[in-house]
Amino acid sequence: MTNVLFTFTVKDNLKEQLQVDFPEVKFTFSSIKDIESVGLAEIIVSYGEDIVPETLDRAPMLKWLMVASAGLEKMPLKEIGDRNILITNVRGIHKVPMAESVMAHLLALKRSLPWIYTQQDKREWSRKSGSTELFGSTAIVLGPGAIGSEIGRLLQAFGVRTIGCNRSGESAPHMEDMISFKQLGETLPKADIVISVLPSTKETRGLLTYEHFVLMKEEGIFMNFGRGDLVKEEDLLKAMKERQIAYAVLDVFETEPLNEEHPLWELEGVIVSPHVSSHSSEYVPRALKIFTHNLYEWMKKGTDFQNVIDVEKGY
């Protein structure tokens, strides 16, 4: 009997489907504190945050760790590698919800949705919407990987000119033009929209500074959907206070959660999205699809696993 421990729970219909698909597997839905189940588990499925080096000590049978998340920055990868534990993640499943969130925020601002909602609260019929259009805009996408390219595809459907920006400037799908990080300064004055989905690396930390916002158009929209350390908070605050750009839509922050007194909550032009852009009712079903594929391979002792992590590289 193969023992699988989920350190989170899933909906009953998904549990039942797993049991139907794998009658020879014993699935336990509990937590990492369930010492007995951890001790017996050959496979652990977790969101990752609960896995520390001590967990591995308590899990002598563990051969495969499935992380139902994309970021592995805090995982004890060295210890996992030392024990020859297979580690896989769910890279790629954030693409659809994140791209939809980016488009939702952009279109909402262009088509005056915050204003419409406020008017409704006040029961006030006014037609002075001041709406503009996304059509005909120019957008820079910082980090045109799987998520960034999906955003590019949707932007192009709306008639937006897309400029991808990465370290090397090498081409990416759904980007009309490509620039390198070094060319950002000269390109910013042309952009109506700047969207970052960059991960946190030594090249991206602090990549944007106050001066970059000065270079952007006054009507410009900046969206950070990558990592909070892309720009120093004091730089962003200064730029927004001076109205260097019109909007900053932020899904990530230097420190999360944002505390109640934080000036970003009330600064004009700032939209605070509490790191929810990847959330979706489809998240767990999609993660389980990847897990199911890999579990079939595991049970037949195959090797065609999806999303295997190289513990040396960290992705």
Add this chain to the structure above:
Amino acid sequence: MTNVLFTFTVKDNLKEQLQVDFPEVKFTFSSIKDIESVGLAEIIVSYGEDIVPETLDRAPMLKWLMVASAGLEKMPLKEIGDRNILITNVRGIHKVPMAESVMAHLLALKRSLPWIYTQQDKREWSRKSGSTELFGSTAIVLGPGAIGSEIGRLLQAFGVRTIGCNRSGESAPHMEDMISFKQLGETLPKADIVISVLPSTKETRGLLTYEHFVLMKEEGIFMNFGRGDLVKEEDLLKAMKERQIAYAVLDVFETEPLNEEHPLWELEGVIVSPHVSSHSSEYVPRALKIFTHNLYEWMKKGTDFQNVIDVEKGY
């Protein structure tokens, strides 16, 4: 000298461009109450609402009426025809802003934007967004003409299955399937989203009834961006009070403006958009592009006019 009277004003840069393009034309920007200018005008450019039969009596030189609007329901078309006055409109220029508004509202609901904005007002960091996705939905588009097809094109880019619905059921662009008005009842249970951009005609007035909302899914979204008489207000109110569907996004109403006491303002699941979905900063520039094309033809005594109205048919 050709006299052109605009009964509304436009931005200075647009005025200057007209004068540069047509040095031999005298442009006056005034109102329909400017009796002298009306009397001299060979061409009147108006939003249409200020043109009544008496206007025509006061405008003996009028040979071309350019209406910077799409709906001509209230225009004195018979009198215009009797006087052999050319009439043109700006049909087609609502496509981009309206399709963007429809997508903005849909994505905002799927990606929890109203909730995000409310959380920000309360300075409350919570990640219980309950977000879902547009991807994988099925949408019925009532009236897949120029605007409806553009909505269909964008929906398809988001992985939505599109079903067009018109009187005859004949095919339309960007619709995977087509149904006729008669097949609506049997198709509604399959739809997650129902969007109307239908005009007001004898076939469309009262086309939707309370029973149609009962047939829709409980999580369903209904959007009326066509005309308010598509559904009786009492039917819509009853359906929303009973939560037969989750959301009704309304840009048009039986009576506009909606008065302050109207129950729709506060009904759960109802979004009141005060007939602004076609608004856009690009509206006047786009209307003037059509006008400029036609004025070139006029000045060279050509005949290749865009958007000429057949006064018999009314479109």
